[in-house]
Amino acid sequence: MKADRLITECRLATMVQSDEPYGAVEDGAILIHHGKIVWAGPRGELPKHKAAETDLLGGRWVTPGLIDCHTHLVFGGDRSGEFEQRLGGATYEEIAKAGGGIVSSVRATREASEDDLFDSAMGRLEGLKATGVTTVEIKSGYGLDMEAELKMLRVARRIGKEGGVRVRTSYLGLHALPPEHRDDRDAYVDLAIGDILTAAHDHDLVDAVDAYCEPIAFTTAEVSRLFERARSLGLPVRLHADQLSDGGGAALAARYGALSADHVEHTTEEGVKAMAQAGVVAVLLPGAYLMLRETQAPPIALFRQHGVKMAVASDCNPGTSPLASMTAAINLACVQFRLTPEEALAGATREAARALGLYADVGRIRKGLAADLAVWDIDRPAELAYWLGKPMLHARYVGGDPS
Structure with a gap:
């Protein structure tokens, strides 16, 4: 699988509706190509790929942007x-x-x-x-x-x-x-x-x-x-x-x-x-x-x-x-x-x-959607609602590019 970027060593709050709260994947990875997510899921199931860039996130949480x-x-x-x-x-x-x-x-x-x-x-x-x-x-x-x-x-x-x-x-x-x-x-x-x-x-x-x-x-x-x-x-x-x-x-x-x-x-x-x-x-x-x-x-x-x-x-x-x-x-x-x-x-x-009429484009970590992502220095997703005023953002990606 061709990819411009691999994001790994992270936990995913995919926000895909499922039985798992937050659509969470505890040890996840994301492959990005031409600004879109081409694969996202457990790191142990990562397909063979050639990625030009690899970002290791040290266990941080990733949500949709x-x-x-x-x-x-x-x-x-x-x-x-x-x-x-x-x-x-x-x-x-x-x-x-x-x-x-x-x-x-x-x-x-x-x-x-x-x-x-x-x-x-x-x-x-x-x-x-x-x-x-x-x-x-x-x-x-x-x-x-x-x-x-x-x-x-x-x-x-x-x-x-x-x-x-x-x-x-x-x-x-x-x-x-x-x-x-x-x-x-x-x-x-x-x-x-x-x-x-x-x-x-x-x-x-x-x-x-x-x-x-x-x-x-x-x-x-x-x-x-x-x-x-x-x-x-x-x-x-x-x-x-x-x-x-x-x-x-x-x-x-x-x-x-x-x-x-x-x-x-x-x-x-x-x-x-x-x-x-x-x-x-x-x-x-x-x-x-x-x-x-x-x-x-x-x-x-x-x-x-x-x-x-x-x-x-x-x-x-x-x-x-x-x-x-x-x-x-x-x-x-x-x-x-x-x-x-x-x-x-x-x-x-x-x-x-x-x-916004953009459900098919953004808002979840899912194959085919834009690679718009937010990376957080948190231990659990509920912290995004818990803290008021604490800086938590580690990085943003817009169309797969760090921003």
């Missing part, structure tokens, strides 16, 4: 002042209605150059990479006009080329109402669904379409129009659903066969059943839950009962989740939502890949 499937990584400025306001008692809704929130990030993002946006995003990306991330989803949604939305998406594509990670982009035109359209809501919705999305698609800048469905954001009718347009362009959809209230977002996501419904703190059993039937992944965002000091957790027991897959992501953004660590997100998912460590790690690998 972590996948952050929900981020707002590209934005201008920050909102640390609003953080202080919330600590002083102001609610997220009150800040938004006073011209803060998303709209304040819109102003800063429009004023920033592409290079400035790239440089600031790369700083945040370093935090994610240092916690084992090899794939990142990046949304637009802080531009809210033609020029700035396309600028954000171009920066996201550049990160995918220069940042040492795989990137999937999401067009989030229905994120907030820009100030210039405060008195002409319909005109903005028409612009976001029509000209801006069309331009983003024509320039190959968008991999999926997203929206924020809440009373302070956009209605189910408006989101339905966006999703119909996405469907006509052959683009998959995702949805910020039921974060602050039960607005029927999960059911709407299911109706359109969305890849995921994200946040879902207020989703009802009816919505959970609809997600299960449609195969919609629930993306859990414990960073936002923590920062907003929410008290209603997502319906984890219902997701388990009805077989809804659960992903975990950072929701890295300037306002409600300034979190740039996937191991911290894994820890918070366990502590706040009571996921098991295995569920949380699956949520940051296998199920996160499913939420």
Whole structure:
């Protein structure tokens, strides 16, 4: 068997579903050729091969590279002042209605150059990479006009080329109402669904379409129009659903066969059943839950009962989740939502890949998938959920190359 690289003397948490927790292989090896895994399993069963490079890992654990499937990584400025306001008692809704929130990030993002946006995003990306991330989803949604939305998406594509990670982009035109359209809501919705999305698609800048469905954001009718347009362009959809209230977002996501419904703190059993039937992944965002000091957790027991897959992501953004660590997100998912460590790690690998439509490409250590891997200085996989802030990453591989 031809191979560019052999990784051995390691333990594998393959995250392939099996009777073995974590899909674990205690004494494992991986063969990589042309950026893909061509064999993975017990070292004693290693086939004959010719590998140009051999990496001996001294018994360290190897997992699939972590996948952050929900981020707002590209934005201008920050909102640390609003953080202080919330600590002083102001609610997220009150800040938004006073011209803060998303709209304040819109102003800063429009004023920033592409290079400035790239440089600031790369700083945040370093935090994610240092916690084992090899794939990142990046949304637009802080531009809210033609020029700035396309600028954000171009920066996201550049990160995918220069940042040492795989990137999937999401067009989030229905994120907030820009100030210039405060008195002409319909005109903005028409612009976001029509000209801006069309331009983003024509320039190959968008991999999926997203929206924020809440009373302070956009209605189910408006989101339905966006999703119909996405469907006509052959683009998959995702949805910020039921974060602050039960607005029927999960059911709407299911109706359109969305890849995921994200946040879902207020989703009802009816919505959970609809997600299960449609195969919609629930993306859990414990960073936002923590920062907003929410008290209603997502319906984890219902997701388990009805077989809804659960992903975990950072929701890295300037306002409600300034979190740039996937191991911290894994820890918070366990502590706040009571996921098991295995569920949380699956949520940051296998199920996160499913939420991005990348299940056949990344997220498990398995023959035929990309050789995106994270190597850890740990004694057992549960440590990735246990430690908060401890450096554990030994190495990353993206497409089989050390990074």
